[in-house]
Amino acid sequence: MVSPEATPFAKTGGLADVTGALPAALQEVGDEVAVVMPRYRQIPYHETESAFDNMVVFAGSTPYRVDIRTQVHNGVRFFFVEAPYFFDREGIYNVNNRDYTDNHKRFAVLSLAAIGIAQTVFECDILHCHDWQAALTPVYLADQQHSNPRFANVKTVMTIHNMGYQGIFGKAAFSDLGLNWGWFTSDKLEHFGDINLLKAGIQTSDWVTTVSPTYAREIQQPEGGFGLDGVLRSRSMALSGILNGVDYNEWNPETDKFLPANYSSGDLSGKRICKRALLEEFGLPSDNLDRPLIGIVSRFAEQKGFDLIAGIANLVAERDVQLVILGSGEPRFERIFQDWRRWLPHRVGLYTGYNNALAHRIEAGSDIFLMPSLYEPCGLNQIYSLRYGTVPVVRATGGLDDTIQEDTGFKFSWYSVGALYDTLRSALGAFENRDSWTARMRRGMAKDYSWTASAREYSALYQRLLGRG
Template identity: 45%
Template sequence: MLKVLFVSSEAVPFAKTGGLADVSGTLPRALKEIGVDARLVLPFYRMAREQKFNYKLLAEDLEVTLGKQTVKGDIRTLLTEENDCLFYLVEKEEFYDRSNLYGTPKGDYFDNAARFIFFSKMVFALCEKLNFFPDIIHCNDWQSGLIPCYLKTVYRKDPRFAKTASIFSIHNVAYQGLFSREAFDLTGLPPELFSIAGVEFWGKISFMKAGIVFADIVNTVSETYSREIQTEEFGYGLEGILRTRKKDLYGVLNGADYEEWNPATDAFIASPYSLEDLTGKPKCKQDLLKAFSLSEELLSVPLLGVISRLADQKGFDLLAQIMDKLMTMDLGFVLLGTGDEKYNELFTLIGGKYPKKTGIKIAYDNTLAHKIEAGCDMFLMPSRYEPCGLNQIYSLKYGTIPIVRATGGLDDTIQEFNPSSGKGTGFKFKQYDANKLLKTIKKALTLYNDKGKWEKLIKNAMDADFSWKISAKKYVELYRKALAKLGNPGD
């Protein structure tokens, strides 16, 4: 049986700031279902502690070094059903008992380098303590980027890890874990690694670069994004290094957790519905309007929804430019999200300016997110870039038609609807431009009035399948490729 240790800085249901948590909470379980011994390790944040799960102390006072200091940490585990994944949580109150995962709205925590160097080293201490030496350590984003580097250097001659390969998944190359030269001294890595060929990046240490350079296989969360990050526009300075790994760089689309996101079984929505029976969807629209205290007059017009982090990356600069024009049209608009202060304020103002047509909630609310997916007619994702994106996949399942920019995973998951052939699942625009977005929304609004074609589009969308089982099998293929490089066939 293939043994995989999945390392992530966040995972549902323990702690979440973004899509990485959805992937990390779901992929190991999908791997387990196809016969992989997949186990998950993440930090034991306050957010995880507050979940009041049945945690059990597994190991205490494991020692690792941070620079010249010896630091101790504990490992908690979660008692789960017999066939579920094993979960390990790295406990150190001074590092992880905080109100947020990586920082406050004012900025990142000053000691993030130490927090995630410690986490990376504790992963190895955990393996040693449990006598669990995996075939694969699957690392995710900068927070675990040092682990492939440790495998290839510090643990290179350790026979217990000799056949352990690493995979490094990039969920967003813009967040790179860049720290000062002093942070390098905490790693315990050989001094020669602070170089262009190693982990140095413009005079700093880059945890993201460490993962890219030293992992056996690198992947991103969609085919298109794996190509995009090799270009100057999307590579955030790492495009040259990524091009050197071109032969080992793959794209695997994220899957959707259809156990949670399925209108036929969703406990958060007013009425269940399915591909075979859509009668519940209008009831969900009615319930959503009520949740936002909007008039039922909007039942007869298209309702557009947004669930997102409010940031430039997500295309809110484009949306801001067209909101006044949108409000002259026959439609309603609801938004759920929080993020950059400028957008929090702007959309609060828009809500005040157009109270009869808009519902704005500056927060994250999981129940309301489900209601938006079920109750809207269309879903907007005009992202500047989008490594994969999950909400457009959820929208498909709920028959809520995605209007997206053709980038990254949005381009890979949404097929432009062709009214003549009746094929396609949504609407796309290529150029990052507010007028192009507006034109695409108008195109969708026109089709909405053709009830026959619109229903065909809804059924196409709901019929699309992006289950984790498909993605899990592709990851197993990548694990085999990584092991082949080490001459380990994997069981």
């Protein structure tokens, strides 16, 4: 697997959770897996060891010397591309919200090094590439396959985690990639005069996957394809959606070390303790635990439906509800929630920033989890919510539609404040019937979205590509 990030080493989003957990699950079903990623500044050099020194990879006539470091985590071999001139930086992709101008070269070297590792250190049957940062891997492989018999039978899989990020660079950057100009065509890298790395990976890989079945359909439509829907439709016979899993070793209310009390579907008393402690942590009144508590854990962005959430202030004010919010992102949304906090100090709690332990406590202590995304390739928090007995209210898009059913949560289709308002009001009405609400909680807690099923689907895909299944 080739990825720009993986937990626990480097993370900016859900991609890291996938490449941190899926390899171990694949090994449990019998595949041998290694992960290739950069060694960023935050990954301690002294905790890795040498796998290959002085590897030289060429982007055309430009040589880049890299070392390959390695470490085993959770039974999986990780290879780190040691290139300080590209990866020893303050941020992973950007600093102060400004992308590094040489990102195309940085991740070209990642892809070239992955191919070098596949030739010298870890021979493989499949190169599985994740997002635009690894999308040059199948391009370079195709460029070399005719001259390198080692790669004659190697197959490539390209996984799209979010169509909103494609790796688009100006035409002038093409000469940095070391490819001949025959690759700069509309059926390969060229896209409206620019370079589009994700498009290149889609066009040249043997198979394309994305992270839920519904999202695989949505990205083939103009509103979900971000300009690549036609390209994806042309590859529809080699495109599928495999739902992401979650790590129940980390997200399990029966064992979660971040909670003040553990609980299970058979004994929910600990959830009430978690609710009281969460209200106290946010400085909210905890005298009435029968008052519904709505939780939000998210990046503050339009994609996550925050323009809809901003429109439900009156519901929070009018109904006897409380709201706890954890996240950061667009300043306009941060200001809105700060205003809410000042306006309704006994109703609204806000933590601006990242806090993993608090995210666990919000999942456990809330009654309802709100996730009205404009689009959501898979989503993880709604799956965590199910396991923690916190009923999700979601928009029926992507993985949200695949994982939330009418008997475990509430969902709406039309992207509007009115639709969210009505659905949330229905959920609050249902909350008043404690017996049926508890039954709904328990049905959600019984759902199994672990990585095991996803790993079996990926493994079966690999076998089919290799002509073995």
